[in-house]
Amino acid sequence: MAIPNVRIPSRQLYIDGEWRESVKKNRIPIINPATEEIIGDIPAATEEDVDIAVEAARRALAGDEWGSTTGAQRAKYLRAIAAKILERKSELATLESLDCGKTLFEAAWDMDDIAACFEYYADLAEALDSKKKTPVDLHMDSFKTYVLREPLGVVGLITPWNYPLLMATWKVAPALAAGCAAILKPSELASITCLELGEICREVGLPPGALNILTGLGPEAGAPLVSHPHVDKIAFTGSATTGVKIMTAAAQLVKPVTLELGGKSPIVVFDDIDNLDLAVEWTLFGCFANAGQVCSATSRLIIQESIASEYLERLLLWIKNIKISDPLEEDCKLGPIVSSGQYEKVLKFISKAKDEGATILCGGERPQHMKKGYYVQPTIITDVNTSMEIWKEEVFGPVLCVKTFKTEEEAIELANDTKYGLASAIMSKDLERCERFTKAFQTGIIWFNCSQPTFMQLPWGGRKRSGFGRDLGEWGLEKYLNIKQVTQYTSDEPWAFYKSPSKV
Ligand code: NAD
Secondary structure, three states, X not given: OOOOOOOOOOOOXXXXXXXXXXXXXXXXXXXXXXXXXXXXXXXXXXXXXXXXXXXXXXXXXXXXXXXXXXXXXXXXXXXXXXXXXXXXXXXXXXXXXXXXXXXXXXXXXXXXHHHHHHHHHHHHHHHHHHHOEEEEOOOOOOEEEEEEEEEOOEEXXXXXXXXXXXXXXXXXXXXXXXXXXXXXXXXXXXXXXXXXXXXXXXXXXXXXXXXXXXXXXXXXXXHHXXXXXXXXXXXXXXOHHHHHHHHHHHHOOOOOEEEEOOOOOEEEEOOOOOOHHHHHHHHHHHHHXXXXXXXXXXXXXXXXXXXXXXXXXXXXXXXXXXXXXXOOOOOOOEOOOOOHHHHHHHHHHHXXXXXXXOEEEEXXXXXXXXXXXXXXXXXXXXXXXXXXXXXXXXXXXXXXXXXXXXXXXXXXXXXXXXXXXXXXXXXXXXXXXXXXXXXXXXXXEEEEOOOOOOOOOOOEOOEEOOEEOOEOHHHHHHOOEEEEEEEXXXXXXXXXXXXXXXXX
């Protein structure tokens, strides 16, 4: 893909179908993590802007232009958005890469997935028209009933920086498909492409207020959205720490939340694998794609003792081929960490592991040839025990820790030895064993002989402290629908619970 010479657009908040300066006029600098340079800025919304956006969303919901649309009409908007994303694919991918350090190749992948996700929910929006009103047969003459599926209302969508526009799309597309009016609050660390989504919505004529985009800091722009009495639901993707704050604040209003949080996912490798290289490549991809900044990263390698040393040697050979460079360079396979704060955090995890007695088998530092930018080498840590921080906590960087096992029972125990429950992977040619692991793994996502492939038709989400609720698939749409039952008494006969005065 050719890299276009992109200009960083200077945008305002996207409210009520127009660009609008934030009430306090504050802005947040955008830093390119590959060069550490300031390349632009984004508006910093506050409580006052949240109020304006919520009012706009409520008006959209109550008005005919958005509130009375059929699923088929909404599908047209979603398809138009998908087409615009593809039209601007290389520009958007470049902006994403400049903003969060993602390799251009992965950013272009994201743009394809984003367009496909809007298309997918366009199909589900159309299908919703015939499922909006479902009769329920009670096998009774005196009652007729049906169930309505309606848009849930005004929804707040709060998203992270690791897949900026993709994570936003996983929520925006189904929320609009359902007919909700939405307020998106992307991460302050990577908001450029989410603001461009505002421009795309404006261009395709999405009715004003159906989608509003407020950039800004979590406590200033996210928190007021969560505690706003006229926001009916919060769908959140981000860290467990923020998830706890959001759930606590929402609980005060008994506001429903869904939480897609972090993970410390295992990849269990058995010695019966036929093709070592195939397993090794998935192990690397599972932990180092997107520089390890993936919620479902399989960052704990649990390897059968009999093949451990051969496997690690192979990993080291493959790691040498990972090109670390500016993410816009061709064939770059590992870009920088998103920000200086995250970079410091990752290095601290590595040094703490060393202090606790683990061995840094490879990496562990900034690559010498990268003089600027928040780069961390792909890192493998061995001699790990289960009480170490590196085994327990999500690093969110290119860091793989390793433990060996002898028996299947031991492997299961190690795999589930985490407070998180997002994903797990098993590499084995014994499919019956794989099936046994599907029952044993305490996670919402399970991969056999691979790690990370994600399909929009399948439910995405976790258990334990990885949160609850599901994005994607039909489950991703359901969370933006309100279920209403309607019961009609159809008999001419009195109910006859009380004595009728006429008969007394
Ligand atoms: P984060 O929790 O720091 O921020 C996420 C979002 O929450 C941002 O938009 C932020 O501004 C906002 N926020 C922060 N404080 C807030 C508050 N008090 N009230 C309301 N909003 C607030 O997470 P991050 O660092 O952006 O993202 C990384 C995390 O996201 C990792 O833990 C990762 O595992 C997780 N993640 C999970 C999934 C998943 O599907 N389970 C996907 C991607 C990322």
